[in-house]
Amino acid sequence: MVGAKVPILYPVLGMAGQWSPIHRSGRFESRIDLSGRTCRSPGVTLAMTTRVLLIRHGATVLTAEDRFAGATDVELSEEGREQARSLGARLAGEKLAAIYTSPLRRTRDTAGFLAAPHGLQARERDGLREINHGRWEELTRREVEARFLEEYQSWEQDPFTYAPEGGESGAQVMSRALPVIREVVLNHTGQTVAVVSHKATIRLVLCALLGIDARGYRDRLDQSPACLNVIDFKDPVRARLMTYNDTSHYSSQPRRSEAQLSKWWDKEGSKRGPYGS
Numbered sequence: 001m002v003g004a005k006v007p008i009l010y011p012v013l014g015m016a017g018q019w020s021p022i023h024r025s026g027r028f029e030s031r032i033d034l035s036g037r038t039c040r041s042p043g044v045t046l047a048m049t050t051r052v053l054l055i056r057h058g059a060t061v062l063t064a065e066d067r068f069a070g071a072t073d074v075e076l077s078e079e080g081r082e083q084a085r086s087l088g089a090r091l092a093g094e095k096l097a098a099i100y101t102s103p104l105r106r107t108r109d110t111a112g113f114l115a116a117p118h119g120l121q122a123r124e125r126d127g128l129r130e131i132n133h134g135r136w137e138e139l140t141r142r143e144v145e146a147r148f149l150e151e152y153q154s155w156e157q158d159p160f161t162y163a164p165e166g167g168e169s170g171a172q173v174m175s176r177a178l179p180v181i182r183e184v185v186l187n188h189t190g191q192t193v194a195v196v197s198h199k200a201t202i203r204l205v206l207c208a209l210l211g212i213d214a215r216g217y218r219d220r221l222d223q224s225p226a227c228l229n230v231i232d233f234k235d236p237v238r239a240r241l242m243t244y245n246d247t248s249h250y251s252s253q254p255r256r257s258e259a260q261l262s263k264w265w266d267k268e269g270s271k272r273g274p275y276g277s
Contacts, residue, residue, distance in 0.1 A: 048190030050233045052181070053091070054205070055196045057102075057110040058083040059225040066140045070167075070200065071132040076109050083226035083250050088113035090228075090249040096120060097191035100184060102128035102198060110226065111196040122196070127180040130198035134167025160204075160215045170214055174204045181205060182236040199223045206231075209239040224255055 058080030062069045076084065091114060099122045101111035111122035136144050144152050154162045160170035177197070184193050197205075203221040207214040209231065212221070223229075223245055230243035247254065
């Protein structure tokens with residue numbers, strides 16, 4: 001197109017062998033740093049990018065069981081500890097300004113592996129805890145279907161607005177988790193921060209930030225144990241997903257969509273993991 005500005009590639013400090021575009025205009029240059037931050041020439045002020053590493057805790061002792069375990073305070077399994085340890089080693093070279101975590105043990109322990117190389121103390125936030133399944137907690141899916149069939153069917157149809165007795169809907173989880181993300185972004189402008197949370201909570205946060213219909217969060221989004229999601233923020237509202245469900249620190253291949261998602265997805269009779277563990 002005539003008159004269109006074409007980015008010119010120049011080398012920028014960052015990973016060896018990589019290049020970044022410098023966009024020229026009449027008054028300034030905008031350079032995209034490989035760390036995710038945007039820098040302009042001296043004299044020009046621009047809000048720096050805040051990078052949030054949104055992390056699910058490692059596998060728990062209930063990961064292999066078909067039980068609802070959201071509010072239940074289960075521990076990491078040995079496998080989960082190894083997953084978290086591997087992620088901690090991967091992020092040891094990052095310059096983390098802070099680490100925030102859900103108060104449940106599985107997230108606190110995961111955060112501990114991330115914090116150790118940086119000499120940080122994880123900050124607990126109740127809004128990051130996992131969805132509460134109410135009277136379904138610690139029951140298997142079969143037990144819930146047998147005892148609370150109508151509730152279960154309503155929840156399967158719309159887990160965002162419906163909650164089992166004594167539990168939370170996805171909307172309620174979103175309403176308490178998003179203020180924590182806002183707090184992190186506002187308090188750490190231009191920095192990198194780790195946030196350790198849970199499967200359902202993370203998926204709901206991502207739906208809100210990225211404009212995804214949250215009614216399908218269980219069917220369409222997955223979060224593996226100890227996975228890494230990277231989100232860059234220009235402000236608390238404008239977010240860009242840079243990395244999703246990355247487990248390359250302990251697995252050479254992404255897991256397949258065979259279970260642990262939803263009844264809508266699972267094959268009849270397939271083995272399932274715990275809900276919200």
